[in-house]
Amino acid sequence: MTIEQNLIPVNGKHTNSEKSQALEIRDLRTGDSYTIPIRHNAVSAVDFASIKAAENTNYPADQDQNGLRVFDAGFQNTAVGESKVTYVDGQKGTIQYRGYSIADLYGKVKFVDTAFLLIWGHLPSDDERAELEYNLAHVPLPDQTHMGKNLYLKNLKLVDKLIVKVMADLAVVSAAAYCHHEGRPFQQPDSKYSYIENLLYMMGFVDSSTGEPNAHHVSCLERLWTLVADHEMTCSTAAFLQTASSLPDPYSCLISAANAGYGILHGGAIEVAYKNIAEVGSVENVPAKIESVKSGKERLFGYGHRIYKVVDPRSIFIREVLSELGEEAKADPLLKVAFEIDRVASTDEFFTSRKLNPNADLFASFAYKAMGFSPDFILPLSIISRTQGFLAHWREAMEGSARIWRPMQIYTGELNREFETEKQQ
Incomplete structure (x- = not known):
């Protein structure tokens, strides 16, 4: 059963057990009350469309009469599908x-x-x-x-x-x-x-x-x-599935995912993390780097993650692989710089209070480089390593029904402006 199936009982009434897994909402605009079911600790955004009010004549673009919308810039707290992967x-x-x-x-x-x-x-x-x-x-x-x-x-x-x-x-x-x-x-x-x-x-x-x-x-x-x-x-998985929702071939979907993964806030961070460490240059320069990050002048790529409030579990095993690569890894003098960045940041209150910990990007590039790959080809390797994940989600999506991903927006611009001809202007 998906979240959107059988949300409202056929008779329109809720049992006590159903009410314990529901939100009771009162709309202060109208005084009306609503019950929104909760399943898997989630509510269906579609249910909020039943919460309607009279049209706001001062700003009709809000479309109050069409039902309440859920605003979540950047998908900070939105689930776009169910998955078993x-x-x-x-x-x-x-x-x-x-x-x-x-x-x-x-x-x-x-x-x-x-x-x-x-x-x-x-x-x-x-x-x-x-x-x-x-x-x-x-x-x-x-x-x-x-x-x-x-x-x-x-x-x-x-x-x-x-x-x-x-x-x-x-x-x-x-x-x-x-x-x-x-x-x-x-x-x-x-x-x-x-x-x-x-x-x-x-x-x-x-x-x-x-x-x-x-x-x-x-x-x-x-x-x-x-x-x-x-x-x-992830961002790239969502890009893959967004494209897949219009039913093209998987190669086209993969291009979308690769383009999303290329960005420095996603897959591209693995390459940028290495380049930033190279810019630090030596262990002696690490304190200045950390202070620059703390003052908001720059980011520390390889540290912090939107999901993890503890150490990224992948980074622990990546360090194990680095250790096994031994002299091949140690041949890169920048590895000492990365270790020093981690040592300083992991004991600094600025990072610990914000639950910022090393992620998979901090050391992964050193493992690839130790095996002989040039830094500028590490990102393509990362895309290859993630592709079967994309495809697993694609297969799951192709088992479902045709539903194109078409997010809504909140329009905040001007309305009903009068057009003036060049002569009138």
Whole structure:
């Protein structure tokens, strides 16, 4: 049952148990009272449309007679859908994929297992894993067509096929782009490798003596990407689903998500955090950086999170990966600067009183760099690592009904201005 189903009893009356899970509202404009049901600690915004008043003749744009609207700039406290994919508890600092804690999945499953779990709801059997790995290495590039019709809604067979194609295509295209950027030869995917092994192989990240993907780096990426595979209704996930609500192909939806992820307040923060640390330059300059942040002159990227009031659980495991990368990570002198920023900020009342803690962006770039990736390609890697999360939410949406995301606005501008011709002016 969705939140919007069966909110008002058929007979229009509420039992005592229903009233205990409801809001009693009295509109002081009219004196009328309303009962708004609560389900899953949420109320349906549509229910507020029943709260109406006479038209405000002084400002008819408020549309009082059409029902009360809910204003929430930036979706600070608005749920746009129901999902069974990922649960984030920002108070306790925990993340669950389909009910499994990432702390339990981390280091115990492959990235492709995590992808399978997010998308299809259960951990794969050996045969299911092998089939998915094979398909990811053999899917051809998509046909360039626009059918002009609904192809995906309620068509999960096609949706599942497209999910594999998108994951495979993105890996191939990203690897080819990286090789072009770095001036190195591109290798075709090999079916004997896993998804992450193939990505490294195509990019040329192989052991010089064996020609095989570096096993240690594969292990690190498997764990890193399990940590960041999905994060509930993020800005980029919402952008993906907003686009998907008009029923285009998933590639178009992915472009929307990537564009949203590119912004410095979202996925782009991982790259900006590294560049800001580079601007600090040395441990000696950290106090000045912290003071500049405290005075409001600049932001401290890599610190604080809109959801978490405690340490981002992903950052704890990312530091573990950094530790395992050992000398490869320590070769970057900026890592000491990042550790010092964390040390100072974590004991400063300015940050602790505001519950600002390190997030996944503070150290993740150092893990990628230790494996040989240039800082300016870390963001594309982040998009790849999040794609199966996007696709899991897309599959869930395609199981539902056609409902385009069309938010309302509150108009605050002028009304009924008289048009004057140029001659009159």
